[in-house]
Structures are given as C-alpha cells and as structure tokens.
C-alpha cells in the first residue's frame with residue numbers, strides 16, 4: 353500500500369482539512385440582491401468584560417458525570433405556563449391529568465426534553481407545534497409545579513438538547 357508523504361504527515365500529526373482538501377472553490381456569493389440603500393448597522397452591544405467577575409466563570413455544566421444539572425424553573429415561568437395551558441389546552445385536558453399516578457409513572461423515568469418534545473410535536477392535538485418554544489417550555493415548568501416540584505431561581509431553557517439532560521424523576525416524589 354502506498355502512502356504519500358503528505359498523508360503520512362497527516363496521520364502522524366494533527367492535519368487541517370485545508371492541507372489535504374481538494375481545493376474546492378469557495379461558494380459564489382455574487383447572488384446577493386443589490387439593495388438601493390445601505391442596510392442600517394445594528395448598534396453593537398457594549399462589550400464590558402469587567403462586568404463578569406472572573407471567579408464566577410462557570411465550568412462546563414457537563415464536566416461532572418455524577419452531578420445532574422438542576423431541573424430549575426421560576427414561579428413566573430410556571431405561571432406563564434398555566435396561562436398558556438388555560439388558553440390552549442383546557443379544551444381537551446384538565447390540569448389534574450398531568451399530576452395523577454399514571455402520568456407520574458409514565459414520565460418519571462423520562463427527561464424534561466421528552467415531555468417538551470412530546471408537547472410541541474403532538475399538542476395541541478388540533479394544531480401541533482403551533483405555540484412558541486417559550487410557551488412549550490413554560491408548559492413543562494407548569495407541569496413540574498403541578499407535580500409539587502419546587503420553583504427556584506433559574507428558568508428551563510427552550511432548548512431540547514439542554515432539557516434532555518434533566519430527569520423528570522422529581523415528579524414522582
């Protein structure tokens with residue numbers, strides 16, 4: 353088997369794709385529509401690194417495998433979820449369905465991400481996905497509250513991947 357010297361170097365050391373890339377041409381960006389007037393420049397956010405105390409720079413939340421991230425939601429988020437529930441869900445559901453034994457048994461081994469995904473991909477049954485991500489995640493917070501999980505300082509993020517790491521085990525307490 354023949355190995356070119358360049359490939360060998362790449363195998364022995366970190367080799368950027370550019371070194372071995374076939375030299376594909378850059379995509380042509382000349383298709384941008386010409387605008388008559390220059391777009392307004394957005395005001396840049398003031399960079400103020402001094403405002404962030406160095407000692408509070410968080411380590412990676414997933415650094416420790418043993419410590420699960422907290423299932424944190426605020427009372428405001430849960431209250432917002434209750435309002436969304438009343439507006440969009442009570443045509444078919446009562447809130448008690450989401451804290452009874454069968455609900456707890458069904459969901460306690462799943463994650464907040466599973467519940468979030470289930471809601472946005474199937475509910476409301478007559479218009480799945482029709483609510484905003486912030487509304488769906490508030491509904492998850494509301495369901496936690498219904499199940500007696502304590503509200504705290506943080507908010508659940510409207511981010512399925514982050515929610516995947518949050519176990520719903522606390523609803524069975």
Ligand code: HEC
Nearest residue numbers: 437440441442443444445455458470471475476477478491
């Ligand atoms: C048009 C009627 C209808 C509306 C409106 C509706 N749902 Fe549902 N929902 C259903 C039905 C029917 C089921 C059972 C479906 C199934 O199990 O396949 C269900 C099941 C669910 C489940 C699963 C319950 C369990 O025990 O696992 C959740 C969670 C849920 N709905 C949340 C919501 C939320 C949140 C809203 C409001 C955004 C909503 N639903 C609005 C009809 C509705």
